[in-house]
Amino acid sequence: MLKDCSCGELNKGHVGTSVNLAGWVDRRRDHGGLTFIDLRDSEGIVQVVFNPKVTESYHQITSEVRNEYVIQVTGEVAIRPPGTENTKLATGEIEVIARSVKILNTSKTPPFYINEDIEVDESLRLKYRYLDLRRARMQEILVLRHQVVKFIRDFLNERGFIEVETPILIKSTPEGARDYLVPSRIHPGKFYALPQSPQQIKQLLMVAGVGKYYQIAKCFRDEDTRADRQPEFTQLDLEISFVEEEDILNLMEKMFTSMVEILKPEMRLIKPFPRLSYADAMESYGIDRPDLRFGLEISDLSDIAAGTDFSVFRSAIDQGGRVKGICAPGCGNYTRTQLDELNRLVRGWGAEGLLTISLGDSAGSLEDLTMEMIKSVATRFLTLEQILEMARRLDASAGDLLLIVAGKLELVSTVLGELRQEMGLRLELTDPDLLAFTFIVDFPLLAHDEKTGRFEPMHHPFTAPKDDDILLLDNAPEKVHGRHYDLVCNGLEIAGGSIRIHTPELQRKVFRLLGYTDEEMEELFGHMLEAFEYGAPPHGGIAPGIDRIVMLLAGEKTIREVIAFPKTQNAVDLTFSAPSPVSHQQLTELHLNIVEEQ
Template sequence: MYKDTDCGAPRSSDIGREITVAGWVHRRRDHGNLIFIDLRDRTGLLQVVFNPELAPDAHQLAEGMRSEWVIQARGTIRARLPGAANPNLATGEVELVVSDSQVLNRSLTPPFEVEDDTDADESTRMANRFIDIRRPEMLSRLQLRHRVTHLIWDHLTENGFTQVETPILIKSTPEGARDYVVPSRVRPGTFYALPQSPQQMKQMLMVSGVERYFQIARCFRDEDLRADRQPEHTQLDLEMSFVHQEDVMALVEGLYTRIVRETRPEARLETPFAKLSYDEAVERYGSDKPDTRYGLEMSTITDIAAQSDARVFQAVASSGGTIRAFAAPGCADYTRRQTDQLIDVAKAAGAQGLVYIAIDKSAPSIDELDADHIRSPLKNYMSVEIVKEIAHAVEASPGDLVLIVAGTKTVANNALSALRTEMAERLELIDDNEFKFAWVFDFPLFDWDDETGTWTPAHHVFSSPKQEHIPLIESDPGSVYADLFDLTCNGVELGSGSIRIHDPDVQMKVFNVIGYPDHEIEERFGHLLKAFRYGAPPHGGMGLGLDRITAMLAGQSNIREVIAFPKTQSAWDPLFDAPSLIAEEQLGELHIELDLEE
């Protein structure tokens, strides 16, 4: 071994001990004849002292050492001189006096300093990820990710789960996004797909009698990227037989409670997790992944606002739209510039605009409002009585600013949800040290696609309708709700699950509603339907993103910060320069000819 002690290990109790350490030169300082090097490895820093009187050869070698050189040092631990201790380092009370040293490798000048507060931009960091990961905070995030994975293994093993690997090369059965496809050389003209999830395979494992399965699975989706998406991601995939929705939720809630308490013991965590139906979440928060750390709850005021003389409200109400609002406490004195900023937020989220009502704090109460207490661009089109009704509906008080959006239900919810987040940040209502989990359940089974004029699965085609809604699948798809449930935390969706269809006849009905012809059903899903005909047990499970929960635990909003080698938002890997062209010879072996525009 090149070392017998980690750099971050020595303490005062080790004074007088001879050790050997190895790592990277983090910083070098010359003080008279002495050379001080902060030596770094994954555990921390250790001050290493080269004294020409004690080790002249080692001192001469140290004169040429530069940042990020890899060295080995052997010597004796001693206490630092009085006044020289560094309370910011775990090893700050001691130092290593070198008796022998050697250079294990040299380094070019790195493109940025290996410091947590680096000023390097993300593209530079990603192109030099092998250097970026040396930074303590990056190493810490990867170690956190490992710890989360370890806790998952421990918890699920203790609960009777079996880890099973499923294939990476599978049949293409798109599940909402495009598949990444892999051409087969040995079967020309055919293609494998990389799995978007192990969904069908884990259901087959339930038919196979495994009963409790899990896997830390790699998943691939060829879709447009966002800050929380990658073309490949890692998820905790689990499935359970003979369970109801509540059983899966209880298992996962116990796991995530354990993960947070063991990795972020100082954080605020409320248990049991809140539970909201999909309809309730959307009505109160305008989103199916609500941030419940703060209030600012919404209300529908369509019937009230439509009674005003405001044409915009009347037009939206008469066309079947919705008018929704919430109160921002203490913001009635917002300036024109501030309200214009809020209008921009609403427009960026898809709204045509934003209506506000400022209720002056001088008003004795809402019931005692008069026209002088009201400021709004639509003041001349709303009576004081209507303003009172709106204020009561959103539980506003004197001094509050009521924010109103009119439009389709989707537009109103999206815009108000964005405004809700904006106001929570402005009012400093968000506690970054709180993990507020919430279950959202009872989703609709189908969504209507206006562009195609067809029904689409709200999550995926394998989710089970509620038993009492099975007779409605073909006659009234829009009324069918499912045993679907999402786990959310602080406004982020962490995972999605459902009780699955295990009856082949019910599965066929769902396929038919979506519009799959019989030959396509057999071609894409015949293997699963065949398995169902051989005694499939009731079963359900979840897929939960490992990247997302790790990012939250690490206090990061971008999952790229907790992935060792991520892709950019254009699905490009700047370190390995992937994707890239391949040789004509390889294309020929695969019987592929490219047809690219010049």
């Protein structure tokens, strides 16, 4: 080794010893006759003192060395002179008196600061990701991510799980996300697909008699990116045979609570994780992944609205729609501009409009409110009693603002769900140190697709229907609930899983409901159906997204921050400039021709 200890690990115990250090120049302070260099390696920073009386070739070294130069230092660890300790530095009680120095490599001036935590243009960071990752913040995140994965492995290993690697080159199966395809050289015109998840393979492992499987698995989906979505991402994929819902949920609750308590003790959890049915989540939060760090729940006001003279309410209800609302506490004093902005947002989400009712501009009791204190465009169509009834239903007080949307149920829910999230942010109710995990259960098995007129799986086609609902598969498939569960945290879907189908009969029945012919079933899923013929055990699992978990624990806003080399919104890797053209020879070998786009 070019070093016999790390910069960050030095302490008073090393005083008097001679050490070899190697690292990057974090900063240099040249006093003419005396120079300090903060030397940085992956473990931390230590101050090295260069003294012309002690350090060989002092003048040459200090005039040449610049930030980010890679140097090797031999010297004595010494206690710092009294009064010159630096409490901001972990190694601030000591310093290294350099005897000799060697420049291992020079460095151009970096395109952005390595030694300061300053926000830099993201595309520049991504182009020079290897420099970006050198920064302390990114080093912390790399370590945290490692700790999370290590925690997961330890936790599952202790419980009898084994990690099994599964292929990256597999078969394209339809629906779901768009596949990334890999052309076959050996089989002209045929393609492998990269796994969207190892779903089918892990089920085959269950048939193979692996009782408890897991894998830190790369997954690939050729869909547009988001702050929490990348073309390739990492899942903890796990599957257990002879398992039931309760086992999986308990395992996950234990894993995530222990993980947070050990790795991020400063963050708070709500225990036990609350459980919400899909229907209740949609009803109260307008979304199947609610942020439960705050309330602002949605309530149905349809019955009250039906009794009013307000035509917007009446016509929505006459057309089978609903009137629902939320209460924004303390927002009764919102200005016209602020209210207009909320209206614009709501229209942007597809609603006809937003009815705002201001319950006065100062806090107090509902009972003291008079019609004169209430501000709303609808005041002349509503009685004081009707307004108070809505306010009570929304758990509002004087000084609050009621936000009400009328229309078709689905739209009203979605819009209020968005508005709720927006108000949660504006009112700063989204405490970054709180992790509000919640399980969402009782999903419908299928969703009806308006465009194709077909049923689509809510989760995936291998999810088992609830036993009590199996008879409904024949005549009312839309009413069937699946044995599917999600884990949600702070408005993010953290994990999704289910108890799977394990008999060929039921699997065929579900495929048929999804519109597959017998021939398609055999061609696309024959391997699964056949496997189920050979004593497939009941089994189920779940797949938490590693990137999203680390993002939450790191307090970051995008998963790009917790991925070493992420892609841009356009799915481009700026470090490598991928994707890139390939040679004609490569294309020929793969039996491919490029068609020029218009």
